[in-house]
Every structure is written in structure tokens, then in C-alpha cells.
Amino acid sequence: MSLIWEVVVVVTIVYVLYELLNIHNRKKLPPGPRGLPILGHLHLLGKNPHHDFQNLAKKHGPIMYMRLGLVPTIVVSSTDVAEKILKTYDHIFANKPHNEAGHYLAYGQKNIIFAKYGPYWRNMRKLCTQHLLTNQKINSFQSLRRQQVELMIKSLQNEGRDNRVVVDLSERVASLNANMTCLMVFGKKYMDEDFDKRGFKAVLQEVVHLAAITNLGDFFPFLGVIDLQGLTRRLKDLSKVFDEFLEKIINEHVESRDENQSKDFVDTMLDIMQSGKMEFQFDRIHIKAVLFDMIVAAIDTSATSIDWILTELLRHPHVMKKLQIELEQVVGLERMVKESDFENLNYLDMVVKEGMRLHSVVPVTQREAMEDCVVDGFNIRKGTRIMINHYAIQRDPNVWSEPEKFLPERFIGSSVDVRGRDFQLLPFNSGRRSCPAIQLGIIIVRLVVAQLVHCFDWELPNDMQPCDLDLEEHFGIVTSKEKHLMAIPTYRLNEQ
Numbered sequence: 001m002s003l004i005w006e007v008v009v010v011v012t013i014v015y016v017l018y019e020l021l022n023i024h025n026r027k028k029l030p031p032g033p034r035g036l037p038i039l040g041h042l043h044l045l046g047k048n049p050h051h052d053f054q055n056l057a058k059k060h061g062p063i064m065y066m067r068l069g070l071v072p073t074i075v076v077s078s079t080d081v082a083e084k085i086l087k088t089y090d091h092i093f094a095n096k097p098h099n100e101a102g103h104y105l106a107y108g109q110k111n112i113i114f115a116k117y118g119p120y121w122r123n124m125r126k127l128c129t130q131h132l133l134t135n136q137k138i139n140s141f142q143s144l145r146r147q148q149v150e151l152m153i154k155s156l157q158n159e160g161r162d163n164r165v166v167v168d169l170s171e172r173v174a175s176l177n178a179n180m181t182c183l184m185v186f187g188k189k190y191m192d193e194d195f196d197k198r199g200f201k202a203v204l205q206e207v208v209h210l211a212a213i214t215n216l217g218d219f220f221p222f223l224g225v226i227d228l229q230g231l232t233r234r235l236k237d238l239s240k241v242f243d244e245f246l247e248k249i250i251n252e253h254v255e256s257r258d259e260n261q262s263k264d265f266v267d268t269m270l271d272i273m274q275s276g277k278m279e280f281q282f283d284r285i286h287i288k289a290v291l292f293d294m295i296v297a298a299i300d301t302s303a304t305s306i307d308w309i310l311t312e313l314l315r316h317p318h319v320m321k322k323l324q325i326e327l328e329q330v331v332g333l334e335r336m337v338k339e340s341d342f343e344n345l346n347y348l349d350m351v352v353k354e355g356m357r358l359h360s361v362v363p364v365t366q367r368e369a370m371e372d373c374v375v376d377g378f379n380i381r382k383g384t385r386i387m388i389n390h391y392a393i394q395r396d397p398n399v400w401s402e403p404e405k406f407l408p409e410r411f412i413g414s415s416v417d418v419r420g421r422d423f424q425l426l427p428f429n430s431g432r433r434s435c436p437a438i439q440l441g442i443i444i445v446r447l448v449v450a451q452l453v454h455c456f457d458w459e460l461p462n463d464m465q466p467c468d469l470d471l472e473e474h475f476g477i478v479t480s481k482e483k484h485l486m487a488i489p490t491y492r493l494n495e496q
């Protein structure tokens with residue numbers, strides 16, 4: 001019998017047993033679409049699962065049962081149910097499900113993002129919040145951020161000095177973020193040639209891509225071993241490249257330690273490791289797992305948020321103009337924006353919130369039930385995967401008027417914020433597993449958006465009209481624009 005038939009027979013037996021064992025549990029499950037044997041509802045998901053979940057929820061409700069392969073799944077699509085999962089029962093739903101990509105890329109889910117809930121995750125998260133992402137540490141990198149943003153502005157200014165040039169804004173913002181993150185985490189910019197022959201950006205993109213691909217091993221756990229899609233092999237190759245890179249960085253730091261220099265994240269973690277003061281095991285593997293998180297979680301999220309906000313500003317010239325007027329009044333045309341200006345830039349705050357609402361860069365977040373629990377009268381069994389569809393919640397017409405429109409003014413007089421207290425707007429998620437770097441994320445997004453809008457007027461190339469700008473999404477662990485944003489800058493500050 002060929003391997004494929006053996007697999008079909010095994011999957012069928014497991015499925016029949018599974019269905020028999022689950023008959024009585026299904027009685028109290030939330031409503032959901034009809035599924036297929038074995039596949040469950042996997043066939044209903046296309047290239048943008050957050051859209052498919054949203055459409056299905058319109059028919060089946062805000063708490064919906066689906067079975068993805070062998071994995072029982074609850075899809076959450078309303079503010080109320082999200083609050084129950086992320087606040088009321090956060091202690092039950094704080095686990096992360098098994099993730100094949102996380103297993104291979106992050107040292108057996110030893111990083112924070114993929115770590116199972118428990119003492120290990122708690123210690124690692126505490127290390128981050130108490131040593132790496134404190135307000136003091138974030139402030140200590142303020143001049144680094146300013147220098148890097150100024151370098152980008154100067155280079156755009158010089159390129160456009162004599163003729164109108166079309167700039168790949170998505171690419172510029174991505175490079176700027178990669179540079180700011182690498183300087184903060186490793187203490188130096190990483191050029192493509194420092195990585196393997198594919199280059200830093202290409203390897204990072206592959207990490208994000210492989211982590212987002214529908215991996216059959218995540219839905220049929222025993223198929224992970226057989227590796228029908230060839231993903232395990234690619235993940236193993238990639239993890240080797242990443243590991244060599246991180247080893248090289250740590251070695252460089254060990255060899256050239258200078259107590260008088262400002263400390264990047266690697267220095268800080270080496271200090272902690274060598275002090276031996278941690279109450280839990282903390283060695284090179286743990287440093288590498290945290291570094292993996294810092295690169296993967298920081299670079300793409302911030303850059304993609306900025307890219308979407310700039311796209312909406314170019315689609316809505318009157319909003320861009322209004323923001324420029326605020327910047328002119330608060331900052332003036334004689335200088336660039338400083339982080340200390342933020343407290344007086346209310347419209348900027350609304351623009352950023354509205355951009356993050358309309359374009360969730362992490363549209364779906366996942367949890368796993370650690371115990372049986374009843375939510376809204378429905379039974380959620382231990383081990384069930386929870387998918388919170390932030391995309392659907394942030395565009396819910398019951399909560400937001402004209403939800404598909406970009407309207408920063410909707411936040412006038414509203415106290416709704418992005419920091420995890422308002423469940424209708426959670427770009428950084430909420431609860432125990434929310435983003436530990438909200439403060440840093442917001443600073444970077446505000447700074448780059450404000451600086452680009454303040455320093456330049458922007459035009460679309462080739463007589464393109466604002467309404468023609470493409471909003472196609474590319475789904476991934478971070479959901480970016482399918483096409484890069486191209487625009488022509490004209491410097492607008494008074495030259496000094």
C-alpha cells in the first residue's frame with residue numbers, strides 16, 4: 001500500500017474514533033457551519049481566513065464552532081465575547097496552541113510568543129518587561145530612533161532635490177524599522193551580507209511566511225512527522241540559518257564587551273545570564289529565543305502598521321492636510337517632529353488609532369483552553385483552540401458607525417484607546433498574552449508617520465487617483481499590503 005493510502009486509512013480511523021468520543025460534547029457547542037469528515041471546516045478557509053471567519057460569523061454568530069482538521073476551534077467575532085475570553089476567563093485561555101513553526105524556529109516554543117502558559121513563560125515575560133521593555137530602556141533609545149528617522153528623511157530629501165522621484169515607501173519604512181530594531185537589539189545595523197547568502201530581509205520574510213502557512217501538522221498533529229508539505233524540512237533549514245546568525249551576534253558581544261558603552265538587548269541579557277541572579281534557568285538558548293521574538297515581533301508589526309496608515313493618508317488627502325496643519329501649529333516648519341511633541345498632537349493620535357482599527361496587522365490571535373469552560377452558555381472543552389478575529393471586531397457595524405471608512409474624527413471625545421482596555425480595538429491584544437511592547441510600538445508608529453507627513457508633501461505617481469490606491473491584503477502572522485506603496489515626496493520644511 002502506498003504511503004498516501006496508509007495516511008488516508010490512519011486519518012479515517014482517528015477521525016471516526018474522535019467523532020464517536022465527541023458525540024455528547026457537541027450538544028452544547030456554539031453554532032457553526034456544517035463540516036466535512038476529516039477536513040472539518042478547513043476547506044472553507046481561503047487566502048484571507050480573517051475575511052472567511054467574518055463572513056461565516058455573520059451567519060452563525062459571534063461565538064462560532066468550527067473544526068479545523070482534528071482541532072476543535074471557537075471563532076470569536078464580537079467585543080463582548082472577546083472580553084470574556086481575554087479578561088473574565090483570561091486565566092483559562094492564556095495558553096498558546098501547538099505551533100509547528102514555533103516549535104522548529106523558536107527552540108521548541110521556548111520564546112515568549114509561542115511559549116506554553118506557565119512558570120517558564122511567566123519568567124521570560126517578566127525578564128522582558130523588567131529589563132528590556134521598561135520605559136527607561138525605551139527612552140534610552142530615543143536618540144537612536146531620532147538619528148535613524150532623520151537619516152531616512154535626509155536621504156529622501158536629497159534624492160528628490162533636483163527631480164521628482166517615485167519612492168517605494170513600503171520598502172523605506174521596512175528598512176528604517178529593521179535598522180532601528182537591530183540597533184536596539186544587537187547594537188548595530190545588520191546588512192544583508194551579514195546573514196546567509198539569501199540576505200537578512202529575505203530570511204526574515206521566509207520566517208513570517210512559513211509561520212503563517214497552513215501547516216497540516218498544526219491541524220493533524222501526527223502528520224507533522226510525515227511532513228507531507230515539506231514544511232518541516234524548510235523550517236529546520238531556516239532555524240539553522242537563524243541560529244548561526246544569533247550565535248554570531250552573541251559571540252561578537254561576548255568578545256567586545258565595553259562597560260562604558262550603552263547597552264543593547266544582547267548586552268543586557270548577557271549581564272543577566274552572567275550575574276547568575278535569575279531564579280530560573282537562563283542560558284544562551286533562552287537569549288536566542290528572546291532575540292528571535294524581538295526581531296520577528298518588532299520589525300514587521302511596526303513597519304506594516306505605518307505602511308497601512310500612510311496608505312490611508314494618501315487615499316484621504318484632506319486627512320493628510322489636516323494632520324500637516326496640526327504638525328505646523330505644534331512643531332512649526334523650522335524643525336522636525338520630536339517624541340516630546342506627541343502629547344500635543346491629538347489628531348495624530350486619532351489618525352494612528354483609526355489606521356490600526358481599519359487595518360489589523362495581526363488580524364487573528366490564537367489561544368488554547370487549559371480547562372473546560374462555559375462562555376455565553378456554550379461549552380468550551382479543554383484543548384479547544386480559540387481564534388479571536390480582531391479584524392471582524394474592529395469592523396463590527398454594531399460597534400463602529402461606517403466601519404469600512406477611514407474616519408479619524410470618530411475618536412473625537414472618545415476615550416477608546418489601543419492599550420488593551422477597550423475590547424473593540426485591540427491591535428496589541430489584551431490580557432496576559434498581550435503585547436509587552438505597546439509603548440514602544442506606539443512611539444515608533446507615531447514618530448515615523450508624523451515625520452514623513454510633516455517633512456514632505458506626497459503625490460501619487462502616474463496620475464493615479466487616491467481612490468485607485470490598492471488595499472489588497474497579504475495574510476500572514478503579520479498582514480501586510482499586497483502591493484508596495486509608491487509615492488513622490490516634495491520636501492516642505494524651511495531649509496536651514
Ligand code: HEM
Pocket residue numbers: 112113114125293294297298299301302305361362365366426427428429432433434435436437438440441442445
Ligand atoms: C505596532 C507594533 C506592534 C503591534 C501592532 C504588536 C502586536 C502584538 C500582538 C497583537 C500580540 C499578541 C499576539 C497573540 O496574542 O498571539 C503581540 C505579542 C507580542 N509582541 Fe507585539 N506588537 C508590536 C510591536 C512589538 C515590539 C516592538 C516588540 C518587541 C520589541 C513586540 C514584542 C511582542 C512579544 C514578545 C509578544 C508576545 C507576548 C506574549 O505572548 O506574552 N511587539 N504583539
